[in-house]
Structures are given as structure tokens and as C-alpha cells.
Amino acid sequence: MAAGAPPLAGVGDRGSSSSSSHPPPPPPPKILLAKPPLPPPSSSGADDDGGGGGGAGRSRQATQPGSLSLVSDAWEVHTDKILPYLTENNDFMVIGVIGPTGVGKSTIMNELYGYDGSSPGMLPPFATQTEEIKAMAKHCTAGIDIRISNERVILLDTQPVFSPSVLIDMMKPDGSSAIPILSGDPLSADLAHELMGIQLGVFLASVCNILLVVSEGINDLSMWDLILTVDLLKHNIPDPSFLTSSTTQDKENKNDNQSGIEDYIADLCFVHARLREQDFSPSKLMVLKRVLEKHFKSSSFSIGSSGATPQVSDSSVPSSMKIEDLSSNQQDIYLLPLRTPDNSTNFEYRTCPSMLGMLRDQILSRPSRSFSKNLTERDWLRSSAKIWDMKPEAMLKDSETRNKFSRNHQGRAIKPSRVVAAAAVVFFLVYSQEQIETNHQAHLWLPQISRTDQVSDQDQFGYRDHGSQWLRTVAALLAETLGCSFIEADDYHSQANKAKMSKGIPLTDGDRIPWLEALRDAVRERLDHGEDVAVSCSALQQKYREILREGDCSFRSGSGSYSSCRVKFVCLEASAEVIADRIRRRSMEGEHFMPASLLQSQLDLLQIDEAEGITVVDATVRPNAIVHDTIARFREQLASTVC
Ligand SMILES: Nc1ncnc2c1ncn2[C@@H]1O[C@H](COP(=O)(O)OP(=O)(O)OP(=O)(O)O)[C@@H](O)[C@H]1O
Numbered sequence: 001m002a003a004g005a006p007p008l009a010g011v012g013d014r015g016s017s018s019s020s021s022h023p024p025p026p027p028p029p030k031i032l033l034a035k036p037p038l039p040p041p042s043s044s045g046a047d048d049d050g051g052g053g054g055g056a057g058r059s060r061q062a063t064q065p066g067s068l069s070l071v072s073d074a075w076e077v078h079t080d081k082i083l084p085y086l087t088e089n090n091d092f093m094v095i096g097v098i099g100p101t102g103v104g105k106s107t108i109m110n111e112l113y114g115y116d117g118s119s120p121g122m123l124p125p126f127a128t129q130t131e132e133i134k135a136m137a138k139h140c141t142a143g144i145d146i147r148i149s150n151e152r153v154i155l156l157d158t159q160p161v162f163s164p165s166v167l168i169d170m171m172k173p174d175g176s177s178a179i180p181i182l183s184g185d186p187l188s189a190d191l192a193h194e195l196m197g198i199q200l201g202v203f204l205a206s207v208c209n210i211l212l213v214v215s216e217g218i219n220d221l222s223m224w225d226l227i228l229t230v231d232l233l234k235h236n237i238p239d240p241s242f243l244t245s246s247t248t249q250d251k252e253n254k255n256d257n258q259s260g261i262e263d264y265i266a267d268l269c270f271v272h273a274r275l276r277e278q279d280f281s282p283s284k285l286m287v288l289k290r291v292l293e294k295h296f297k298s299s300s301f302s303i304g305s306s307g308a309t310p311q312v313s314d315s316s317v318p319s320s321m322k323i324e325d326l327s328s329n330q331q332d333i334y335l336l337p338l339r340t341p342d343n344s345t346n347f348e349y350r351t352c353p354s355m356l357g358m359l360r361d362q363i364l365s366r367p368s369r370s371f372s373k374n375l376t377e378r379d380w381l382r383s384s385a386k387i388w389d390m391k392p393e394a395m396l397k398d399s400e401t402r403n404k405f406s407r408n409h410q411g412r413a414i415k416p417s418r419v420v421a422a423a424a425v426v427f428f429l430v431y432s433q434e435q436i437e438t439n440h441q442a443h444l445w446l447p448q449i450s451r452t453d454q455v456s457d458q459d460q461f462g463y464r465d466h467g468s469q470w471l472r473t474v475a476a477l478l479a480e481t482l483g484c485s486f487i488e489a490d491d492y493h494s495q496a497n498k499a500k501m502s503k504g505i506p507l508t509d510g511d512r513i514p515w516l517e518a519l520r521d522a523v524r525e526r527l528d529h530g531e532d533v534a535v536s537c538s539a540l541q542q543k544y545r546e547i548l549r550e551g552d553c554s555f556r557s558g559s560g561s562y563s564s565c566r567v568k569f570v571c572l573e574a575s576a577e578v579i580a581d582r583i584r585r586r587s588m589e590g591e592h593f594m595p596a597s598l599l600q601s602q603l604d605l606l607q608i609d610e611a612e613g614i615t616v617v618d619a620t621v622r623p624n625a626i627v628h629d630t631i632a633r634f635r636e637q638l639a640s641t642v643c
């Protein structure tokens with residue numbers, strides 16, 4: 001290929017992943033970058049912040065280098081700082097990555113760079129999430145970071161798509177976007193966030209030779225849909241090699257421009273990361289492969305159709321087959337297990353570091369799409385900046401694309417955020433004896449759903465009643481953050497149940513079971529359609545929660561398989577006093593059918609079995625904090641669930 005990867009010393013010889021012998025071979029040795037570092041940039045006053053492969057050997061010994069930004073968190077492209085790190089070499093390769101937050105994008109890019117984390121004093125070229133970032137459910141990379149390895153592989157690490165924390169960061173108090181994605185009137189932050197993901201995808205598909213689409217677990221419809229949108233909009237963006245400004249090529253370029261428009265799109269590689277043992281089964285992977293092929297059948301991306309990818313039929317995959325046998329034959333599907341703290345796996349396949357090494361070998365040695373004409377690294381950068389500046393309106397410039405885009409997005413909006421394949425999160429209430437004893441003053445501060453963290457002094461310090469349906473408030477805010485639907489369980493009570501409660505008569509199991517079954521069916525309908533849902537419900541007993549868990553059609557009541565069940569419970573904890581007070585106000589205001597006198601009967605029923613592994617969240621903090629906490633604590637758990 002004209003602008004493809006240079007041969008990488010030793011890469012082709014490194015441990016093939018096709019071996020299925022036991023025990024698994026040790027991780028392949030890391031390639032420590034063979035070429036000497038380039039001289040430090042001499043002109044343009046570029047900061048010596050360690051960006052670029054040229055400075056790699058030098059800067060990685062020093063403090064955290066901080067990646068160089070090609071696109072800043074304010075969504076502006078910066079070429080001046082990067083140009084000095086690039087050369088007039090035209091034998092290079094560009095690899096980009098896209099995916100949701102925390103899936104391991106920077107970790108993978110570090111591996112492709114050749115970063116050896118086991119060497120003391122070596123800092124990663126791309127920063128990865130720290131424990132603190134994880135605990136706060138924040139994202140780590142903002143904008144697009146760039147590094148150039150000594151093998152002249154240009155690596156583009158990107159901020160996450162579908163990220164609640166990106167959305168929150170870019171949202172102004174009035175709900176509009178702080179980042180101007182389109183010219184003209186400011187957009188809502190939700191829409192701007194969605195367009196950012198699309199712009200990122202289109203940009204990467206336009207300027208990379210290989211684009212890694214990283215997902216958590218083995219299904220991620222949101223990512224696939226985003227990539228289909230990218231495919232639709234990419235066609236108005238020219239090949240970067242047609243945008244070079246070299247005067248000798250100008251005329252030729254003008255003539256070629258039109259023909260070049262349809263031609264170039266990066267090769268896709270799907271990386272499914274943080275997989276559990278149960279994901280490593282040949283049958284699941286065959287399904288994944290088929291689903292991907294089907295999903296992308298009529299797209300410009302050729303998934304599974306490369307000559308190198310065998311068409312494997314069911315019968316050719318014996319159950320004894322090792323995962324390496326399957327994955328090594330795939331040119332566009334890569335698997336990475338969830339890394340355990342000691343870097344081992346508790347199942348027979350390889351460890352995460354060794355599979356990362358394999359991924360590096362396979363990606364760097366695979367043939368990839370090349371740009372139509374030869375271009376130098378520096379020309380690539382200049383063209384990339386032009387492509388970035390085209391912004392989404394350029395992508396939607398012809399009416400056919402615009403209509404198709406609107407059609408595709410009707411009723412199937414890309415979700416602003418997504419944690420996992422469809423899951424239901426049910427909030428319920430717990431009464432805390434401990435809090436009663438130690439914290440009589442505990443009060444709930446739960447404002448109405450707010451799109452921002454901004455609060456008035458009265459909100460912050462007073463005890464203002466906001467309608468007081470606080471389970472509802474929190475669940476609805478979670479739904480809003482995840483871009484999923486929301487169910488209030490009380491809306492599913494029959495008139496008879498409501499009448500009974502309003503007379504102060506507690507419901508019996510006979511009253512509750514049909515109600516819970518109706519709720520279960522509503523949850524199931526959403527999960528079966530691949531949608532997430534947040535539910536507010538006082539599911540006080542384990543047997544009630546068992547019914548709701550059946551919203552995941554693969555859950556068997558009594559099986560105790562709570563961790564793999566897609567219906568998750570979050571318990572909001574507050575003192576009985578607080579709850580009683582709020583219910584009293586609510587019923588005095590005539591807002592709800594349940595009188596405070598019924599509370600005790602409900603608390604008497606409350607029962608949580610430790611084996612259920614229910615997440616308990618402090619309900620005396622801000623709703624935003626509860627939602628953040630919930631997302632952070634659920635990510636690992638939810639990631640393990642598979643439809
Ligand atoms: N396969 C894995 N198993 C378990 N943990 C992993 C795995 N890959 C990466 N991690 C850890 O998960 C965290 C997130 O990884 P990383 O920072 O690479 O994600 P990211 O997708 O780049 O995040 P962001 O979108 O916030 O930039 C890091 O602490 C990293 O060490």
C-alpha cells in the first residue's frame with residue numbers, strides 16, 4: 001500500500017495466536033521501539049511536552065508526558081504544535097479508536113504504541129483512567145490525542161462517545177451546549193453531544209487507515225448504529241490525499257476531487273473488551289460475527305468479507321474449539337478479556353496482557369486500506385485539519401443524505417449515553433436503622449430533575465419540597481442521563497390497589513403480584529428491544545424482586561444467578577423519619593394515594609438477602625451524585641451481562 005504501515009521489525013514473527021496447546025504460551029515480548037528517536041523538533045516553538053514518537057524515548061523517562069492534542073476538549077483542531085513531530089515521510093499508517101468511556105481505548109493505543117508498562121519509570125503515552133476517575137464515573141481522554149510511534153504509526157486516541165460525563169461537562173446551566181458543534185444558534189447539549197460522536201466517527205473514518213471500534217462486552221448496538229451513521233455521512237468527505245495543497249498537484253486534485261469523494265473509508269476492526277469467561281465461547285462469537293456481518297451488510301465497510309476471513313459454519317466449530325482458533329482467523333474482530341488484578345485469568349484462555357500483545361501484532365501486521373495517493377505525514381495532518389473543519393453541516397449538505405439521516409434517526413435516536421447492552425435499573429427504598437440511631441437530623445435534599453449541577457442557596461441549604469416523589473426523581477434522572485426510558489411503578493397499580501392504599505389498607509401479595517407482573521412485562525418489552533430502562537418501585541421483598549428480575553427473559557426465578565441478570569436493583573437509603581416526613585407532606589398535599597400510616601407496614605416487609613448483592617446508595621446526597629454513583633458502581637456488573 002502506498003501510505004501503509006512500514007514493516008515492523010519482528011512483528012510478523014511474534015507468537016501467532018492460532019496455537020491452542022496448553023498451557024498457554026507466555027506473553028509475547030514487547031517490542032521496544034527499534035528506531036532511534038528523531039531529533040527534537042527544532043522550529044515552531046512546539047512545547048516539549050512529550051508529544052509525538054520523536055520524543056518518546058526522551059520524554060517517557062520524565063514526568064507524565066501528557067498526550068499531545070490534535071483536537072482540544074473545546075473541539076478545536078491544533079496543527080501547529082503537531083506539525084514539528086511529523087515528517088515528509090510517506091510510509092506511515094494511521095490508527096484511530098472510538099468507543100464508550102472506560103472500555104480501554106487508551107490502554108489499547110498504548111499497546112499499539114509499544115508502551116511497556118512493566119518497565120519501571122515508563123509512563124504511558126496516552127493517559128488512562130485512574131482509580132479516582134473511575135470512582136467519579138468521569139472520562140479520561142478529552143478531544144483527540146495524537147502520538148506517533150517510532151515505527152511511524154500515527155495513533156489517535158479519542159474522547160468517549162455516549163458518555164454521561166462528557167455530556168455533563170459540555171452542558172451549560174440552561175441545557176445548551178458550551179461547545180459549538182454547528183454554526184448558528186446554540187444547540188441543546190444532548191444534540192450537540194450526539195453530533196460530536198458522529199463528527200468524531202466521520203473524521204476518524206476519513207483520516208485513518210484502520211479504525212478500532214471498541215465496545216464493552218459482546219454486543220453494543222449503539223456503537224454499531226453510530227458506525228452506520230458514520231458510513232452514511234462519510235460520503236461527503238473527500239480522501240485526505242486529494243486535499244493536499246502542493247501546487248504541482250493542485251490541478252490534478254481539482255479534477256480528481258469528485259471521483260475521490262466516494263472512495264476512501266478506513267478499515268474497521270471491532271474490539272470487544274473486558275470480556276468475561278462466559279463470553280469466550282465459539283457459539284457466542286459465531287453469533288457476534290454473523291450479527292456484525294448482517295448489520296454492516298449494506299454499508300461501505302466490508303465486515304467479514306475479506307478474503308482472509310473464513311466463512312465458518314456451525315459444524316466447523318466444535319465445542320472443544322479454543323477461542324484462539326476462532327479469533328486468530330478473524331481479520332476484524334478482536335477479543336480482550338477483563339483484566340484481573342494479578343493479570344491472570346481464571347479461565348483457560350490467555351491473560352489480558354498477552355491478548356493485548358496479540359491484538360497489537362495482528363493489527364499492525366494486517367493489510368489495511370490506503371489513501372488513494374501518496375501523501376506525507378505533514379500533508380496528512382493538513383488535510384486532516386481541513387476535514388475536521390468541515391463540521392457536521394458539510395456532511396449533511398446534500399438533501400438525499402439529510403433525508404436519510406433524519407429517517408434513520410426517527411424513533412431510533414442515538415442514545416446520549418449508554419452503559420451496557422440493555423439493562424433495567426430498579427430503584428427502591430430502604431430504611432436504615434443505623435441512620436435513625438446516629439443521624440436524626442438526616443434530611444433529604446432532592447430537587448426536581450435538573451439538567452445541571454447548579455442549585456440556588458435555597459435548594460442547597462433549605463428543605464424545599466419539590467413534589468417529593470424522590471425515588472421517581474432519581475430514577476428519572478438516571479433515565480435522562482442514560483438516554484433511556486423510565487417507568488414509575490405506581491403508574492401500574494390498578495384502581496383497586498390505589499383505592500385500598502388511600503383508605504390506609506396495606507396491599508396483600510394477591511394485590512401486588514399482578515402489579516409486579518405487569519411491571520415485569522413492561523421491563524421485558526424494553527430489554528427485548530435492546531433498550532435500557534430505569535424504574536422507580538418499592539420492591540420491598542426478595543420474592544417481589546424475583547418477579548421483576550424475570551424482566552430479563554433469561555433469568556430463572558430461584559436460580560440465584562443475580563450477577564448475570566440484567567435487572568439490577570439500587571437501594572436508596574434514608575432514615576424512616578425522613579421517609580415518613582416526606583410521605584406525610586405528599587399525602588397532605590393530595591399528591592399521592594399512599595398515606596404515611598402505611599409506611600410501617602411497608603418497612604415491616606422490607607427484606608434484603610445479602611446474596612442478592614444489591615447496591616445500596618446514600619439517598620441524602622444530590623440526585624446527580626446518586627446517579628453518578630450508580631453508574632460507576634454498576635459499570636463492571638452491567639458489563640458482564642449479555643443478552
Ligand atoms: N481489559 C481490561 N480489563 C480490566 N481493566 C481494564 C482493561 N483495559 C483497561 N482497563 C482499565 O480500565 C480503565 C479504563 O481504561 P482506559 O483509560 O484505557 O479507558 P478509555 O476507554 O481510554 O477511557 P476514557 O474514555 O475515559 O478515555 C483503566 O484503569 C485501565 O487500566
Ligand SMILES: O=C(O)[C@H](O)[C@@H](O)[C@H](O)[C@H](O)CO
Binds near residue numbers: 490512
Ligand atoms: O407495594 C406496595 O404496597 C405499594 O407499591 C407501595 O409501595 C406504594 O405504591 C409506594 O410506596 C408509593 O410510592
